[in-house]
Amino acid sequence: MCEALAQVLEVQADQVKAEQEIEHAFHAAQLALLAAVNAASGVHGIVSQKTARVSELFVAAQSALHSCFVSFKIREQWSQWEAMMTSATKRDAEHLALFEKRVHMAAEHENPHSREMVTIQIELVQKEAGTGKWQKQVSELVSYEIPSDATLQTLLSMEALRNTKFHGRITDLNSYFATESDITQMHSPLAKLSEIKPGTNGARSLRLVLAD
Incomplete structure (x- = not known):
C-alpha cells in the first residue's frame, strides 16, 4: 500500500497537497494500530470498551485511505486491498471471539462448586516440519480437579497452566x-x-494439536 501511494505521488501536480493527504491517511492508520496495541493492556488482554474504540479508529483509517486512493485514481489497487482487509477483518473477528472466550476460562475453572477428579489421557501432537505428517510429542495421564460440567476451553486453560x-x-x-x-x-x-x-x-482420551 505504501509503495502504491509513493509511486503515484511522484506524478501529482500539487506535491504538497498530495503529501498532506497521504500523511493524513497514514496518521489515521497509525492511531488505529496504536489503539489496537494499547487494548492489550486491558483486563485479560481485551475489554469491550477498548475493542469498540479500536473498531471506530479502523473505520476512520479505512475511510481516509480510501479517499487517498480514489484521489490518486488508483481504484484497482484499493479494491485489491479492500478485499484483503475484509478477509483479514473476518479472520481477526473470529480470533477475537475465540480469544474472549478463552480469557474467561480461568474464572470458570476457579469455581469451587461441582468439582470432581477427572483423569485425562492427553496426547500432544504437531505437524512435522517439511513433511506435514503428524507426530506425537508426548502422551500423559493427567488428573484434574475440575467442575463436572466444564468445557474443553476450561481444560485447555488448565493444561496450559500445568504444561510449562x-x-x-x-x-x-x-x-x-x-x-x-x-x-x-x-x-x-x-x-x-x-x-x-x-x-x-x-x-x-483427548488429542491436543499444538500450534506451529
Whole structure:
C-alpha cells in the first residue's frame, strides 16, 4: 500500500497537497494500530470498551485511505486491498471471539462448586516440519480437579497452566482439541468434558494439536 501511494505521488501536480493527504491517511492508520496495541493492556488482554474504540479508529483509517486512493485514481489497487482487509477483518473477528472466550476460562475453572477428579489421557501432537505428517510429542495421564460440567476451553486453560514446556503453543489461538475421528477437525471449545466418554481404564482420551 505504501509503495502504491509513493509511486503515484511522484506524478501529482500539487506535491504538497498530495503529501498532506497521504500523511493524513497514514496518521489515521497509525492511531488505529496504536489503539489496537494499547487494548492489550486491558483486563485479560481485551475489554469491550477498548475493542469498540479500536473498531471506530479502523473505520476512520479505512475511510481516509480510501479517499487517498480514489484521489490518486488508483481504484484497482484499493479494491485489491479492500478485499484483503475484509478477509483479514473476518479472520481477526473470529480470533477475537475465540480469544474472549478463552480469557474467561480461568474464572470458570476457579469455581469451587461441582468439582470432581477427572483423569485425562492427553496426547500432544504437531505437524512435522517439511513433511506435514503428524507426530506425537508426548502422551500423559493427567488428573484434574475440575467442575463436572466444564468445557474443553476450561481444560485447555488448565493444561496450559500445568504444561510449562508447551505453555505458549497451547495458549496460541491455533491450538485445539481434535475430534476422535479426524485430527484436522476441532472439537467445539464449548463441548462439555462429560461428553468425552471414559475408556476402559477410566480415563478420557483427548488429542491436543499444538500450534506451529
